[in-house]
Amino acid sequence: MKTLQHLKYMNKKIIYVDMDDTLCDFLGAQKKSLEKHPEQKYPQAQMDFFRKLKPLDGAVWAMNELAKEFDVWILTRPSYYNPLCYTEKRLWVEDHLGIDWVKKLILCPDKSLLKGYLLIDDTPWPGFEGEQIIFGHELFPTWKSIMKLDLHNP
Numbered sequence: 027m028k029t030l031q032h033l034k035y036m037n038k039k040i041i042y043v044d045m046d047d048t049l050c051d052f053l054g055a056q057k058k059s060l061e062k063h064p065e066q067k068y069p070q071a072q073m074d075f076f077r078k079l080k081p082l083d084g085a086v087w088a089m090n091e092l093a094k095e096f097d098v099w100i101l102t103r104p105s106y107y108n109p110l111c112y113t114e115k116r117l118w119v120e121d122h123l124g125i126d127w128v129k130k131l132i133l134c135p136d137k138s139l140l141k142g143y144l145l146i147d148d149t150p151w152p153g154f155e156g157e158q159i160i161f162g163h164e165l166f167p168t169w170k171s172i173m174k175l176d177l178h179n180p
Contacts, residue, residue: 039178040098040143041096041097041144041145042137042144043092043099043100043146044100045102046079047082049085049122051079051080051082052070052079055075056070075108075111075114076108076118077121079118081122084168084170091173099142100131101140102134103135103137116128138151138154142154142155142156144156144158145159148162
């Protein structure tokens with residue numbers, strides 16, 4: 027039996043959006059942490075590292091705009107060095123995007139396992155079945171540059 031919630035998304039194209047260095051500033055936080063604690067090989071292993079990441083300019087706005095026309099999901103790879111990252115990433119989503127977005131959060135170590143219309147990520151994923159936009163690339167350096175596209179036909 028299909029629910030109303032299911033019907034809401036049934037006809038929309040699926041877009042996956044990465045978290046680290048697409049929605050939030052992972053590299054900036056990593057660099058700052060390494061400057062303070064150069065002995066810490068993996069700063070992302072520290073408690074609260076992921077929860078304290080700053081959202082990138084325009085990321086929250088873009089997610090809400092995309093959700094008006096697409097079935098948008100957050101697709102992020104967990105850190106192997108911090109088992110708390112599963113909880114911290116979930117809390118980051120609630121803190122910055124709201125509880126409804128928590129229901130649209132997928133943590134998966136291999137993004138090529140998912141199928142969708144579009145993946146917006148700072149890293150290309152060979153094997154992903156769909157189009158990809160590489161966030162931070164010279165063609166798409168910001169969320170504003172991505173939102174200027176006709177995403178129905180990337």
